[in-house]
Amino acid sequence: MRPSGILLIRYALKKFDTCELVLYARSIDKIPNDLKSNPTVTAIQGQLTDKDALAKAMNGADIVLSALGPGPSHPYNTPLANAYLDIIDIMRQQGINRLICLGTPSIQDPTDGFSFVVSLMRNVVAIAARPAYKDLVAIGNTVRTQGADLEWTIVRVPILTNQESESVVAGYVGDGRTNMWLSRAGYAKFVIDEIEKKDWVRKAPLICTA
Secondary structure (H helix, E strand, C coil), X not given: CCHHHHHHHHHHHHHCCCXXXXXXXXXXXXXXXXXXXXXXXXXXXXXXXXXXXXXXXXXXXXXEEECCCCCCCCCCCCHHXXXXXXXXXXXXXXXXXXXXXXXXXXXXXXXXXXXXXXHHHHHHHHHHCHHHXXXXXXXXXXXXXXXXXXXXXXXXXXXXXXXXXXXXXXXXXXXXXXXXXXXXXXXXXXXXXXXXHCCCCCECCEEEEC
16 A cells, blocks of 8 residues: 555544544555554455455445555556446445545646646656556546546645645646645645545546645
C-alpha cells in the first residue's frame, strides 16, 4: 500500500474515530501493524479482478474511498478502469452512493483552462508512460459515464511531495490558483474532509498545496 493510501487511513481514523474502516489491498503485509491491529479496522486481501472479494469488502459500507493509481510497468489493458466497472456495479447492488477516487491532470475536465506546464506534463506522460496514461483517462471516462448516477468525486493530484502542509487549494487547470505540487498530507485531509463537505460532488477538482 502506497504512502498516500496509508495517510488516507490515518486521517480517516483521526476524524471518524468511531467508524469502521475496511481496507482492501493486494498485500495486507504492506499495511502498518498499528493500523491492522486497530479494533475499528478490518483488512481484506484481494486482487482488483476478484469481484467476490471486492463485494465482501464493500458490504455494509457507506462510502468508497479509492487511492488506486498506476505503478511501474503498468499493463496495457486498463486494469484500474476495469476495476472501477466492478466497483461501481457492486456499489449499485449494495446501495452505496458515494465514491471519492484518485486521479491526475491526465484526466481532463471541461472546466479546465490552458496551462503550458500541465499540457507539457500530460504529453510527456502520454508518450513515456502510455499504458498508465491510457488507464487514467479511462478511469475518468468510466466514473463519469458508468457512475453518472452516483455522488462521485475525482480528486486530481499533481506531483506529490512529503511536505507536512495540510493546506490545499482546489480548482481547475489554468485557473491561476492551482500549481503542480501537493503534499500527501494535504491530499489525505482534503479527501476525508470532502466526505462531509460534499463541495465537489460530480466534479473533478485539481488540488495543490496552498
